[in-house]
Amino acid sequence: MTSGFVRFDECGGVGRVWVVPLAERNRVDRDASPTPIDTTKLEVELKSVVNELRLQKFAIDEHAIVAITDPAGIITYVNDKFCCISKYTREELIGRTHRIINSGHHPKSFFVEMWITIASGETWHGEVCNRAKDGTLYWVDTTIVPFKDSSGKVTSYTAIRADITERKAAEEGLARANEKLQKTNEELEQFVYTASHDLKSPIVTLQGYLDLIRKDIENDRADRVPGFIDRLDTACGKLRKCVNDLLELSRAGYVTFQPETIRMREFLAKLLRSHDLEIREIGVDVRVQEELPDIVFDRQRLVDVLDNLVTNALKYGMTADEPVLSIHAHETEAEVRFCVQDNGAGLNPDYHDRIFNIFERIDTSRGGTGIGLAIVKKIMTNQEGRVWIESEPGEGAAFWVAFPKTLSTPALSTDTGGAYEKPTDTLSSRRG
Amino acid sequence: MKNQPTHFLLVEDEPAHAELVKIAMDENAVANTMDHVEDGEEAVRYLNGEGQYAGRRRPDVVLLDIRLPKMDGHEVLEYMKTRDHLSTIPVVMLTTSDADSDRIKAYEHNANSYVTKPVDFEQFRKMVRDLQLYWAVWNHPPVTTP
CATH class of the missing domain: 3.30.450.20 (PAS domain)
Structure with a gap:
């Protein structure tokens, strides 16, 4: 009898079919004759059947969980x-x-x-x-x-x-990937909708006032022109800021995320230095907690998150007689939470959810594009983190970001400088 | 017929666009009046005659932008069309958005008209003139303004 079994790992061999050669059995069948019962032949046949069953059981045990x-x-x-x-x-x-x-x-x-x-x-x-x-x-x-x-x-x-554990895992992975793709698609639709509006709006202004200026010059009426040029200037600034912010937002979602351990004390000192001019102009009392926990995050994304929160606080939260900007942290079992807090006018709870939507502005007098907090939210939720606001009118605003501790922790990076970059254009337009 | 000129309320957060509408109206020289508010909540206060708007004239037509702070144009529209005292005021959505979703939503909430802002000023002026002529001259309002 030929036998071609190949043994493989104890739990392996999923889904393979094993053919056991049964030449012996066939030979017996062929030799069977219609003569009266021959006990010797019967015994041979019985032995052969038992052997065949033994082989089949062996084959099944090799393949299956029984x-x-x-x-x-x-x-x-x-x-x-x-x-x-x-x-x-x-x-x-x-x-x-x-x-x-x-x-x-x-x-x-x-x-x-x-x-x-x-x-x-x-x-x-x-x-x-x-x-x-x-x-x-x-x-x-x-x-x-x-x-x-x-x-x-x-x-x-x-x-x-x-x-079929592996197949199931693959199926689940595929379903998850699909879900994520669908979410990204919806985000993209929303992005295109809002972007198209906020880019079109300054174009209506630019073309409209250009036409008016041309007409006024033709009619020898220059008195309105300086005012119209101011309108053009403002619209250009809006357009430029909108494009910059859109680029930043798109980067928030699509750039690779490289987590590293970041020493927050040094990180924040550097971040606040980049706002030094505004801080001194406004006369802000900046208070940063002495002991701060390290966090694991992508350095550039962390700049985007905290810089937007600090910019936001400096833009909207400095209405008190003695403005205070305070940054503190709170650690729980699952998260490290950071808070950027001001003592300004605060925000009605009705708006708390809306301020994180793209292009949403509650106070239009300060000339933001309404993208900053949307960027913060996008970066945080992409990494299973959270962002929320605690505020009441007249009692300042506290913006919280929670970083999950589940991100893998590579070795502590000693480089606290190189990756820190911010487009100077954005900086200057923020001051303007 | 009417004994006082048609009164518009313009709800527009972009100062440059509001000024464009005003310049266009001045050039068109159609007899009508207009007030301007800058966000959705302010519009609701105006419509209800609350606070500083206690003595305001009830608008005959509202020109309503969609992307507004605090309360957007869709929310203001829905508010108006579901209040007995405001539901009959004609509302013209005046926006840069030509998105299907905005147009569908606006008519679902019973907007009376949907107009996109032309980029070219001459077109813009003609659009404003046509709105003025239609709503201030040709159209008869549902009731005499109180």
């Missing part, structure tokens, strides 16, 4: 693969029901339907999520075949399973 239960579902047999994937010993499994590996993933109705099928003598097929002894979950493609005696009563159930 269990046999009695009609009540009590396990009477498990193969090595069952023990291997469930991490239970044979002794722990025999005498128990499959409830021992129930993951709780499926509703009760799932198993009720399965039992109705197999108890009526039908084969059941399905994909089941199980829990191993150590708590890990695994998925199995399962076929349960009921065996019946001559009277049709079920005597046992044989369950043959294949490990």
